[in-house]
Amino acid sequence: MEKYMCYGALGVAAVMFLVFLLDLAIGLFGGGSFMIPDIFGMIASAVVAYLGFNASRDLK
Incomplete structure (x- = not known):
């Protein structure tokens, strides 16, 4: 995997984490009925961020 x-992957994961966090905090996309998908989305974006960070460390 190249550095870019x-x-x-880190950038996309950070943006998606912020979107899910905003949706969870203020109900940006449909109110409070999407709490569980927001939590799983934040977990998934954290996993993608970890994988991107780990891959960038391997390239050094």
Whole structure:
């Protein structure tokens, strides 16, 4: 995996984490009925961020 792909994965994961966090906090996309998918989305974006960070460390 190239460096730019690792940084791209980190960036996308950060944006998605913020979107899910905003949705959970203020009900941005449909109110409080999507609490469980928001939590799983934040977990999934954290996993993607970890994988991107770990891959970038391997390239050094």
